[in-house]
Amino acid sequence: MHAPGFRVAHSTRSSRFGMAGFALLVLALATAPFWAERSDLRLFAEIFTYVALASLWNLLAGYAGLVSVGQQAYVGLGAYILFGLAIFAGVNPVWTIPVAGLVSAIVAIPVAFLIFRLRGHYFAIGTWVVAEVFRLLAAQIGPLGGGSGISLPVSTVTAIAETRQMREFLIYWIALALLVAILGLIVMLLRSRYGLALTAIRDNETAALSNGVNVIRTKLVVYVITAAGTAMIGALIFLQKLRVSPDTAFSVNEWTAFVIFIVVIGGVGRLEGPIVGTIVFFLLRETLADLGAMYLLMLGVVAIAVMLKAPKGIWGYLAERFGWELFPLARRVEQRKD
């Protein structure tokens, strides 16, 4: 239904600046292999994967209200699909990344059928049980090294690209492309009717339901998309590492705890939150990582402090204070010029 003379505008002045800046940044990052050091490239690629994981978790928890502590299930699943296909079927590892996404989307449907029966907090622990089941099953796959894991054979690694330099460039570009694709997909999803439905569910599930929003289907769509994206990133992460084992692939600390802390510190329920959070996370890590367990402990303290003192995170605080918005997600009714 279109009221005459009005339209819904998404972009604001700050989001136009944001998008222009974002486009410039992506261009600059795409040329990084020509000007950055090897170690910087690796760091950048790692940052991209964490921004992607955090954005996906934020979509799931911050927008759909599905607070999962078991997303490592899909990181690990993606990694194991990559290693399985590359080692047994001889598929070029790069091409297994989309397959990992597709297979994980299919796996996520029956999983959702089971864990959607658990409400709220219990849903969170349910996702964790699923991740544990995946981990224990992966440890049973003898040909993939069982509990101790396996490395990618040299022939498979050289099939990606002949030289190590080209391989590193390629993986870097894939990481950047995947991140841009995932962020683009999330923006499109949030601007579509699903986005409107999600916002309604986030604000009041009962009210959304009574206004005809299909709550379960909307949540299912988000859960499946998130699973696919997380698995593709998982495959990519372990393509960088060239070695997989159940404990690293399904690590709750690395793929869920860090990701949750990133989103909480940056700002839950805002697209910019995970980006800001990842930058803070890596700044902390680069300066404090030598502290080992103390570093993790401090990260936990910071996350709790943010949750209690500024529950909307760093970006939430800035956005409310200055009205900033980098992504064109708002909906405002404007009078048509014509």
Add this chain to the structure above:
Amino acid sequence: MEWINTIVQGILIGGLYAMFAAGLSLIFGVMRLVNIAHGDLIVLAAYVALVVVETLGINPLMSLLLVVPVMAVIGYVLQRTILNRTLGDDLLPPLLVTFGLSVIIQNALLELFTADSRKLNAGPIETASIEILPGVSLGILPLAQFVMAVVVIALMQMVFYRTGMGRAFRATSDDQPVAQLMGLDNRHIFGLAMALSLAIVAIAGVLLAVRANFDPSIGPARLIFGFEAVIIGGLGSMWGTLAGGVILGVSQAIGAKIDPGWQLLAGHLVFLFILAVRPQGLFPKVQ
């Protein structure tokens, strides 16, 4: 005979799982909070017991006299200073804060006690056993632990339905604003509930420490066992939770008997199966 033995051992370990679950379901019942740090608090209790036993040189079971009140105080303070501030309509804050606590406890224990496995020695009682059937013998210690689990659950049932504190718990659980209007201080009631929960955690932690090796990283798995026992048994039912723990223990024992790699997997699969066919659990009390 071997199979009967396996099942009996499974039932006995189920008592321990029920105790992991009891504190968890108490907190959920009273304030709708799922404490992600529950498993790590069990491990923390085990380490508190370790310190008490090593400093005073007493039997681990005697250390309960100290560990239980210490953990109860920790629970009350934790609830009043941090957790009460996270409660509300939003699911995210309590979940994320307890998740943060879990990471903090794990890494603090790692920093203080290293990653080495520890165990508490309860003395000759550990190896004592009685033969109930030819070829089937019960360890005195596992049997005592199971009896303790039953006693703890019976006591909780009594506290809940026979005491003023239990009435306050139930009133707050049913309707917080009305309970407040009747003069109950929710913040204090929640503090008491967490104190009681951690008192049970203390018993579970000491029993765990006597029974098996422990290190700072094993908390999350205990949380998951407790959670599975709660869901299998059905929300809100204490005896159901005991049944859930026993079912989980027996499943794991049977899985381990088939293949050692299947011990944990069998427990999880039984949990998922029950979730699929009977999501309200076997003995639900609340809908």
